Amino acid sequence: MKARAFSYLRARTVEEALTAHAEAGDDARFIAGGQSLVPTLSLRLQAPKLLIDITHIPELRGVGREGETLRIGALTRHCEIMTEPLIGEFAPLLRAAAPFVAHPAIRNRGTLGGSIALADPAAEFPAMVLALNAEIEIAGRSGARRVKADDFFVDLFETALAPGELVTAVHVPLFKDHQRIAFDELARRRGDYALVGCGMIATCDKVRIETIRIAFFAVGNVPIRAKHAEAVLIGHALDAARIAAAQAALDHDLAPPESDEVASAMRLHLARVLLGRLLGRIGEGA
Structure with a gap:
């Protein structure tokens, strides 16, 4: 299939993009990398009358420190996240x-802002900004605002973005020397959507966990923090018994939906396996 006919506007500023969207209303869509939007256009799952190209807006680019956070522009491509030194140092x-x-x-085309705005529950970056306690910077006709990642992801492909608003950047607290991170996912083949994935960041006092944030993806309608598992771990050393207790606590954190691909019980089992693996890495000083 081919997309329905539409008009195209290359916006030069955030204000121009927001104004164009307001004038077109529900018949407009923003496009950057297009890795999710273009397939839906081709399948005619979406048929906007206007596409607003935001890829040439300077305000949406760049990575830099702002006080105790790292501001990552929404147009930062996935491949740039792999190579940008500031991200490697402060948002590993x-x-x-x-x-x-x-x-x-x-990865060469997809953008961080696009991934966050789409909020695919099986995607890596929405869950990682949740684990990092990041803030999402949003621009709208009424001005700019920030929303905590904990409050941004509402339901399946639903976020705190109001109609016509645009993700402009992600603000991540700077990584500290006494923090540790771990990430992994389980998939049938590399590059496939994960059956289950997890990322975490922990603040450690030698072997004791002071704080920890654990986020899973591909286990529900939104990326999910494992708050019960976190509570089991805080204030304790990561021995085998404590890790087993955190794995058991996932029963209270996760309720994966049934699917033809993977049964809910199997996905929960894989989440426990993955949690144990990643906590082992944290305990080893990952």
Whole structure:
């Protein structure tokens, strides 16, 4: 199939993009990397009358420190997350996840902002910004605002973005020397959607966990923090018994839906396996 006919606008500023969207209303879509939008256009699952190209807006580009956070522009491509030195130094969990995103052709075009705005529950980056306690920077006709990742992902492909709003950047707290990260996912083949994936960041006092944030993806309608498992771990050393207790606590955190591909019980079992594997890495100083 081919996409329905549409008009095209290359926006030069955020304000121009927002104004064009407001004038077109529900008949407009923003496009950057297009790795999710273009297939839906081709299948006619979406048929907007106007595409607003935001790829040439300077405000949406760049990575830089702002106080105690790292601001990552929404147009930062997945491949750039793998190579940008500031991300490697101050947001290494994003770099750890990036090689698992689809295939090189996708990573060369897909953008961080697009992944966050789409909020695919099986995608890596939405879950990682949740694990990192990041803030999503949003622009709208009424001005700019920030939303905590904990509050951004609402339901299946539903976010805190209001109609016509645009993700402009992600703000990530700077990685510290006494923190540790771990990431992995289980998939049938590299590049396939994960059967289950997980990323975490922990603040450690030698062998004791002071704080930890654990986020799973591909186990529900949104990326999910394992808050019960986190509570089991905080204040304790990562011995085998403590890791087993955290794995058991996932029964209260995750309720994967049934699917033809993987049964809910199997996905929960894989989540426990993955959690144990990653906590082992944290305990080893990952």
